[in-house]
Amino acid sequence: MIAMALSCVNMAADVYLVCLQHALSTEKEEVMGLLIGEIDSKKVAHISAVVMLRRSDKRKDRVEISPEQLSNAAIQADRLTHELGQPMRVLGWYHSHPHITVWPSHVDVRTQAMYQFMDEGFVGIIISVFSEDKISKEQQVQITCFQSANQSPEGEPPQYIRLEIPLHICPTTCLSKTCLQSMVELPEILFQEESDSYDATTRLSFLSILAQLNNKAVLTKALCHITEVVSGPLVTALEQRRANNIKRCQELASERDSLLAV
Incomplete structure (x- = not known):
C-alpha cells in the first residue's frame, strides 16, 4: 500500500x-x-x-x-x-x-x-x-x-x-481581503494575456495590412468577451455584496441601539 x-x-x-x-x-x-x-x-x-x-x-x-x-x-x-x-x-x-x-x-x-x-x-x-x-x-x-x-x-x-x-x-463567513484582491486582478491578467499575444503579432514584418486589421479585430473581440463574462459579472457581484454589507451594518446598528436603550 x-x-x-x-x-x-x-x-x-x-x-x-x-x-x-x-x-x-x-x-x-x-x-x-x-x-x-x-x-x-x-x-x-x-x-x-x-x-x-x-x-x-x-x-x-x-x-x-x-x-x-x-x-x-x-x-x-x-x-x-x-x-x-x-x-x-x-x-x-x-x-x-x-x-x-x-x-x-x-x-x-x-x-x-x-x-x-x-x-x-x-x-x-x-x-x-x-x-x-x-x-x-x-x-x-x-x-x-x-x-x-x-x-x-x-x-x-x-x-x-x-x-x-x-x-x-x-464554509467562510466573508470574502477575505486576499481572495477579493485575486478576483479583482483576474480581468487585468486576462487583458494582459491578450495584449501580449497581439503585441507578438505586431513584430511580424511579413503580415499584410489585412492580416494586421484582422489581428486587431481579434484583440477587440477578446477584450469585449472579457468584459462580458468576467468584468461585468464581477462588478455586479461586488455591488450586491456591498449592498448586503450596508444592510447588515444597519441591522447591527439598530440592534446596538436597542440594547443600549434597555
Whole structure:
C-alpha cells in the first residue's frame, strides 16, 4: 500500500470561488494558479489563499508554471505570513479542464510528481468546467485533488499513478481581503494575456495590412468577451455584496441601539 503525504485537504470556500471564477473565464484554453496555505501536524493541508498566474503560452491541453512564477508566489506567501501572523507557503497548484474529464492526464501526473520532489506535501487540484451531464444535459462543475506516486519496481523507469486526496470545501463567513484582491486582478491578467499575444503579432514584418486589421479585430473581440463574462459579472457581484454589507451594518446598528436603550 502506498503511503500518502497528506490525509486530506481543506480549502476555504472563498478560495474555491476564486479558482472557479478563474476556470470559468475561458472555455478554449486551460488556466492555472498556485495555492497558498499550511500543513498541520495531522498532515491536513489548509488552503487559504490563491495566486492566479498569467499564461505566456495559451494552449488547450497544457499549462506550465515558470520558476519566476513560483518565486513570486513564495514571496506573496511570505507576505501573508507576516500579515496573518501564521505560517503560509506555496503548497499546491490548480488548473482547469474545459470540456474534458476532471481526471489528470499522464502529463499532469508527471508534473505533480516533479513538484513533490521539491515538497512531498505539494498537492494538485483540477476543476472540470463547461462539461455537460449526459442525462440532464445541464452544465456541471467537477473538482478533484490528487498527488502522484511511483508504482515502478526498484531499478525500473518510474511509472507514476494518481493518488486521490480527500478534498473538503470549508464554509467562510466573508470574502477575505486576499481572495477579493485575486478576483479583482483576474480581468487585468486576462487583458494582459491578450495584449501580449497581439503585441507578438505586431513584430511580424511579413503580415499584410489585412492580416494586421484582422489581428486587431481579434484583440477587440477578446477584450469585449472579457468584459462580458468576467468584468461585468464581477462588478455586479461586488455591488450586491456591498449592498448586503450596508444592510447588515444597519441591522447591527439598530440592534446596538436597542440594547443600549434597555
